[in-house]
Amino acid sequence: MNEELTVCPATSKMLSKAQEEGISTAFDRAKAMKPCPFGSAGSCCKNCAMGPCRISTKGEQEGKGICGATVETIAARNFARMIAAGTAAHSDHGRDVSATFIAAANGEVPGYQIKDEEKLQEVARIYGLETKGKSKEIIAQEVGKKALSEFGQQEGELGFIKRAPEKRQKLWHEHGLVPRGIDREVVELMHRTTIGVDQDQKDILMAGSRTALADGWGGSMIATELQDIMFGTPIPLRSKVNLGVLKEDQVNIIVHGHEPLLSEMIVAVAQNQEMLDYAKQKGAEGINIAGICCTANEILMRHGIPIAGNFLQQELAIVTGAVEAMVVDVQCVMQSLVSVAACYHTKIITTSKKARIPGATHLEFSEHDPINTASKIIKEAIENYPNRMKTKINIPDEELDLVAGFSHETINYMLGGSFRKSYRPLNDAIIDGRIRGVVGVVGCNNPKVTHDQVHTTLVKELIANDVLVVQTGCAAIACAKAGLLVPEAKDLAGPGLREICETVGIPPVLHCGSCVDNSRLLIAVTEMVKEGGLGNDISDLPVAGCAPEWMSEKAIAIGQYFVASGAFVVFGVTFPVTGSEKLSHLLYEEFKEITGGSWAFEPDPIKQAELIIKHIDHKRELLGIKTRPPRVLYDMAMRRELKF
Ligand code: SF4
Ligand code: MSK
Numbered sequence: 001m002n003e004e005l006t007v008c009p010a011t012s013k014m015l016s017k018a019q020e021e022g023i024s025t026a027f028d029r030a031k032a033m034k035p036c037p038f039g040s041a042g043s044c045c046k047n048c049a050m051g052p053c054r055i056s057t058k059g060e061q062e063g064k065g066i067c068g069a070t071v072e073t074i075a076a077r078n079f080a081r082m083i084a085a086g087t088a089a090h091s092d093h094g095r096d097v098s099a100t101f102i103a104a105a106n107g108e109v110p111g112y113q114i115k116d117e118e119k120l121q122e123v124a125r126i127y128g129l130e131t132k133g134k135s136k137e138i139i140a141q142e143v144g145k146k147a148l149s150e151f152g153q154q155e156g157e158l159g160f161i162k163r164a165p166e167k168r169q170k171l172w173h174e175h176g177l178v179p180r181g182i183d184r185e186v187v188e189l190m191h192r193t194t195i196g197v198d199q200d201q202k203d204i205l206m207a208g209s210r211t212a213l214a215d216g217w218g219g220s221m222i223a224t225e226l227q228d229i230m231f232g233t234p235i236p237l238r239s240k241v242n243l244g245v246l247k248e249d250q251v252n253i254i255v256h257g258h259e260p261l262l263s264e265m266i267v268a269v270a271q272n273q274e275m276l277d278y279a280k281q282k283g284a285e286g287i288n289i290a291g292i293c294c295t296a297n298e299i300l301m302r303h304g305i306p307i308a309g310n311f312l313q314q315e316l317a318i319v320t321g322a323v324e325a326m327v328v329d330v331q332c333v334m335q336s337l338v339s340v341a342a343c344y345h346t347k348i349i350t351t352s353k354k355a356r357i358p359g360a361t362h363l364e365f366s367e368h369d370p371i372n373t374a375s376k377i378i379k380e381a382i383e384n385y386p387n388r389m390k391t392k393i394n395i396p397d398e399e400l401d402l403v404a405g406f407s408h409e410t411i412n413y414m415l416g417g418s419f420r421k422s423y424r425p426l427n428d429a430i431i432d433g434r435i436r437g438v439v440g441v442v443g444c445n446n447p448k449v450t451h452d453q454v455h456t457t458l459v460k461e462l463i464a465n466d467v468l469v470v471q472t473g474c475a476a477i478a479c480a481k482a483g484l485l486v487p488e489a490k491d492l493a494g495p496g497l498r499e500i501c502e503t504v505g506i507p508p509v510l511h512c513g514s515c516v517d518n519s520r521l522l523i524a525v526t527e528m529v530k531e532g533g534l535g536n537d538i539s540d541l542p543v544a545g546c547a548p549e550w551m552s553e554k555a556i557a558i559g560q561y562f563v564a565s566g567a568f569v570v571f572g573v574t575f576p577v578t579g580s581e582k583l584s585h586l587l588y589e590e591f592k593e594i595t596g597g598s599w600a601f602e603p604d605p606i607k608q609a610e611l612i613i614k615h616i617d618h619k620r621e622l623l624g625i626k627t628r629p630p631r632v633l634y635d636m637a638m639r640r641e642l643k644f
Contacts, residue, residue: 001016002015002016002027003450004450005027005447005450005451006027006312006450006451006452006453007450007451007452007453007456007482008242008309008313008398008451008452008478008481009396009398010242010243010244010309010313010316010396010397010398010481011243011309011312011313011316011451011452013394013396014243014313014316014317014319014320014394014396015027015316017319017394018315018316018319021319021343021392023315023319023340023343024336024339025315025316025319025336025340026312026315026334026336026447027312027447027451029336029447030447030448031447035448036054038054038055038056038579040574040576040578041075041574041576041577041578041579041580042074042075042078042079042576042577042578042579042580042583043055043056043057043071043074043075043579043580044074044078045065045069045074045077045078047077047193047194047195048067048194048195050065050066050067050195051065051066053065053066053067053069053074055070055071055074055579057071057579057580057581067195067196069195069199070199071579071580071582071583072201072580072581072582072583072586073199073200073201073204074580075201075576075577075579075580075583076201076204076205076208076577076580076583076586077193077198077204078576079204079205079208079556079576079577079583080189080192080193080204080205080207080208080211081189081190081193082553082556082557082576083189083208083211083212083215083553083556083557083560084186084189084190084193084208084211084557085553085554085557086212086215086552086553086554086555086556086557086558087182087185087186087211087212087214087215087219087557088186089330089331089553089554089557090215090219090220090223090515090516090554090557091151091182091183091186091214091215091218091219091220091222092219092330092354093219093220093223093258093259093330093331093516094147094151094182094218094219094220094221094222094223094226094516095148095151095219096259096261096367097222097223097226097227097230097259097261098144098147098148098151098222098226099144099148099367100112100230100261100367101140101143101144101147101226101229101230102140102141102144102145102148103367103368104140104230105137105138105140105141105143105144106137106141107137108368109367109368109369109370110369110370110371111265111268111370111371112230112264112370113230114136114137114140114229114230115229115230115231115232116228116229116232116233117136119225119228119229119233119409120136120139120140120143120229121139123143123225123226123229124139124142124143126159126160126162126163127142127143127146127147127159128159129142129143129146140229143226143229144226146159147222147226150181150182150218150222151181151182151183151219152181152183152184153180153181153182153184154180154181154184155180155181156180156181157178157179157180158178158179158180158181158182158214158217158218160217160218160221160222161178161179161213161217163217163523163526164217164522164526164538164565165526165529165530165536165537165538166536167536167537168537168538168539168565168566171537171595171596172213172564175206175594175595176206176210177206177209177210177213177564177595178210178213179210179211179213179214179217179218181214182214182215182218182219185207185210185211185214186211186214188207188211189207189208189211192204192207201580201582201583201586202586202590205583205586205587205591206594208560209560209561209563209564209595210564211557212557212558212560212561212563212564213561213564213565215557215558215561216518216519216522216557216558216561216562216565217519217522217561217565219516220515220516220517220518220519220558221516221519221522221523223516223519224513224516224517224519224520225519227260227298228407231260231264231302232302233407233409233410234301234302234404234405234406234407234410234513235405235407235410236403236404236405236406236410236414236506237301237304237403237404237405238304238401238402238403239300239304239305239306239307239401239402239404240306240307240399240400240401240402241306241307241309241399241400241401241402241477241480241481241485242307242308242309242396242398242399242400242481243308243309243313243316243317243320243395243396243398243399244395244396244397244398244399245288245290245306245307245308245399246288246290246308246317246320246322246323246395247285247286247288247322247395248322248393248395249284249285249286250279250284250285250286250287250288251279251282251284251286251287251288251324251381251382251384251385252288252290252322252323252324252381253266253270253287253288253289253290253323253324253325253326253327253377253378253381254289254290254291254292254308254317254323254325254326254327255289255290255291255292255295255296255299255327255328256291256292256293256295256296256314256326256327256328256329256332256333257293257294257295257328257329257330257331257332257333257352258293258294258295258298258329258330258331258332258514258515258516259295259329259330259352260295260298260299260302261365261367261370262327262329262351262365262370262373262374263291263295263298263299263327263329264298264299264302264370265370265371265373265374266289266327266374266377266378267289267299267303267305268371268374269371269374269375269378270287270289270374270378275287275375275378275379275382278379278382279382279385282382282383282385282386283385283386284382284385287378287381287382289305290305290306290307290308290317291305291306291307291308292307292308292309292310292311292313292314292317292326293310293311293314293331293332293473293474294331294332294473294474294514294515294516295329295514296308296477297404297472297473297476297477297511297513297514297517298513298514300404300511301404301405301407301511301513301514301517302405304404306399307402307477307480309477309481310444310445310452310474310477310478310481311332311444311445311474311551312445312447312451314326314332314333314334314337315334315336315337315340318337318340318341318344318346319340319344320393320394320395320396321344321345321388321389321392321393321394322388322393322395323344323346324345324346324347324381324382324384324385324388325346325347325348325349325377325380325381325384326341326346326347326348326349327349327351327377328348328349328350328351328352328355328357328360329350329351329352329355329365330352330354330355331552331554332444332552333355333357335357337357337360338357338358338359338360339359342359344389344392345384345387345388345389346384347361347380347381347384348360348361349361349362349363349377349380350362350363351363351364351365351373351377352364352365353365361380363376363377363380398481400480400481400483400486401483401486402480402485402486402511403485403486403487403506403507403511404476404480404485404511405511406470406506406510406511406512407512407513407517407520408512408520408521408523408524408527409421411423411426411510411524412527414504414506422531423524423527423528423530423531424531426438426528426531427528427531427532427533427534428533429496429500430528430534430542430625431533431534431625433466433496433625434466434496434497434499434500435466435467435468435496435497435500436465436466436467436494436496436497436542436613436616436617436620437467437468437541437542437543437544437612437613437616437619437620438467438468438469438470438524438525438528438541438542438543439462439467439468439469439470439543439544439545439546439612439616440469440470440471440472440512440518440521440543440544440545440546440562441455441458441459441462441469441470441471441475441479441545441546441547441548442471442472442473442475442476442515442518442545442546442547442555442558443473443474443475443546443547443548443549443550443551443552443555443558444473444474444475444547444549444550444551444552444555445474445478445549445551446549446550446551446573448573448574449548449549449572449573449603451478451549452478452481452482452549453605454548454549454572454573454603454605454608455475455478455479455548455549455605456478456479456482456484457605457606458546458548458605458606458608458609459471459479459482459484459509460482460484460492461605461606461609462609462612462613463484463489463492463493463494463497463508463509464492464493464494465494465609465613466493466494466495466496466497467497467612467613467616468497468500468508468510469508469509469510470509470510470512470521470524471485471509471510471511471512472511472512472513472514472515472517472518472520472521473514473515473518474549475547475548475549476511476512476513478549479509480511484507484508484509485507485509485510485511486507487501487505487506487507489501489507489508489509490502490507490508492508493508512524515554515558518558518562521545522561522562522565525538525541525543525565525567526538528541528543529541534623535622535623537566537596538565538566538567538596538597539566539567539595539596539597540566540596540619540622540623541619542615542616542617542619542620542623543567543568543616543619544567544568544569544570544612544615544616545558545559545562545567545568545569545570546569546570546571546572546608546612547559547569547570547571547572548570548571548572548573548605548608549572549573550571550572550573551573555571556576559571559599562597563587563591563595563597563598563599564595564597565595565597566595566596566597567597568597568598568600568612568615569597569598569599569600570599570600570601570602570608570611570612571599571600571601571602572601572602572603572604572605572608573603574603575599575601577601578601584601587599588600588601
């Protein structure tokens with residue numbers, strides 16, 4: 001019924017309910033919106049009050065802005081500013097995690113502790129900190145301070161840069177791409193792109209690459225590593241996904257946004273007997289926590305908390321009529337939640353110092369007392385349960401199984417075994433052709449394309465061609481809802497990948513976490529290089545990345561840090577450089593000569609898969625591992641001989 005809008009049946013049902021109840025959603029607004037062709041092509045500049053200048057490249061004379069800026073300068077500046085904004089978002093998350101991490105190490109945050117001592121030691125070693133004879137609390141304080149200092153650092157280089165393959169580090173040094181400090185790179189990029197500063201597209205994009213690297217190998221990686229140390233490094237677990245995870249007879253609390261600092265505590269406090277008794281007193285059978293967007297991925301990975309949906313389902317979760325509270329922090333939170341919630345009993349609760357929405361209830365998260373904040377929020381939700389409008393409740397049945405929790409450490413253990421953790425078996429499987437390559441399919445939803453359709457079509461095509469898929473963000477949620485994140489999905493994989501999945505017991509599509517956890521993928525590809533046999537740099541590997549339904553500036557920052565790290569990256573929907581042939585050429589072609597990585601733009605998922613597979617096969621050919629052996633049918637004796 002809503003085939004053009006979504007391939008997710010639960011989303012379709014709730015869209016119909018929203019239409020019947022006269023509720024406007026992002027899907028309706030997208031249909032009504034007429035996007036400016038200059039803006040979406042990157043050729044509109046509003047960086048000063050002489051403009052906005054909209055540049056047409058049609059006709060013989062290429063247009064210029066009033067200040068004389070060419071279309072490639074304008075598009076490069078716009079693109080760079082998206083990188084700066086995306087880097088700022090991920091990195092500010094990392095900064096807050098670092099500050100809370102220090103407070104936790106000082107024993108100032110009841111409920112938070114150092115859970116992963118092995119990772120603490122590892123991060124301390126990378127930072128060059130002496131750990132001998134020191135307690136874990138002291139080491140954690142020093143690690144936290146070092147991490148926090150990297151945001152304001154003015155000279156030198158970020159500590160995690162040393163984790164990259166040596167050849168990559170050398171390339172970055174030669175091209176001046178090593179970030180000096182996270183905030184410094186963001187600020188400098190904003191300066192460079194104001195009117196009358198940097199007007200050379202390549203120079204702007206080199207600075208953009210350095211800023212993006214400050215995200216991937218800086219702010220995002222700090223967020224991931226410190227969260228793992230504090231809350232535990234994920235290990236594989238089973239859970240459920242889609243709007244069917246909401247419970248008709250329980251208090252439903254949805255956590256939405258990005259930072260797990262508060263949601264971790266909401267999950268813990270919701271299990272307290274006192275809270276459960278209070279919920280019963282108000283007529284509910286229990287308290288049900290579910291997630292949306294990346295907060296969902298964070299608490300799914302560490303606690304198996306079910307996921308209600310991805311980005312485009314946030315309004316529709318409220319349309320079920322069964323959500324007592326939607327608790328939001330930062331990023332990807334739609335302002336329209338408040339107006340949708342006004343048609344039901346749902347409370348929208350903002351919790352971040354940095355993010356308020358008019359009409360929402362604000363209960364500010366105190367990083368020094370998260371238990372208290374979590375308790376207040378849960379009580380608000382429980383007290384709202386009796387306000388449900390019973391006639392408006394309709395929870396779709398869709399609720400599928402998924403397996404999540406594939407940190408790069410887990411991939412090590414899963415493939416190498418507990419006693420010989422190593423990427424060797426993965427590399428061997430790539431070399432012998434059972435796995436053709438590895439592709440990260442990540443990113444958002446965008447109502448300009450059919451919800452979840454591009455993600456799922458691309459991923460099905462890739463696994464059918466023996467490509468192992470690793471996922472983060474809303475892309476992972478899309479594929480989970482399509483049943484691709486369970487071991488049984490091996491039946492959709494090509495023979496080589498299926499054999500690996502059967503032997504190891506993994507799905508052909510691995511859920512690796514939230515958007516900041518794309519940094520896990522950087523480490524995974526680095527481990528593949530270090531393991532040997534697949535070249536000396538990330539750019540030698542048969543790997544690629546894709547954000548088929550992207551929408552956020554953060555996606556551009558992620559794409560650029562993968563390109564600067566040597567990967568091939570394909571984006572769908574629209575791409576904000578198409579207004580400039582020169583900038584398109586720089587990103588699609590010239591970057592190959594600089595970083596070994598490059599961008600491509602292709603909205604069609606089958607064509608995206610073709611581009612990616614072509615790239616993978618080209619890399620295999622360069623590595624001399626082009627030929628894939630014919631399929632062999634294994635008997636039990638042969639299976640026992642297998643390396644996995
Ligand atoms: Fe126009 Fe130049 Fe001002 Fe941009 S900076 S709005 S191109 S005059
Ligand atoms: S939440 S950035 S819509 S992936 Fe990370 Fe989803 Fe994109 Fe937000």
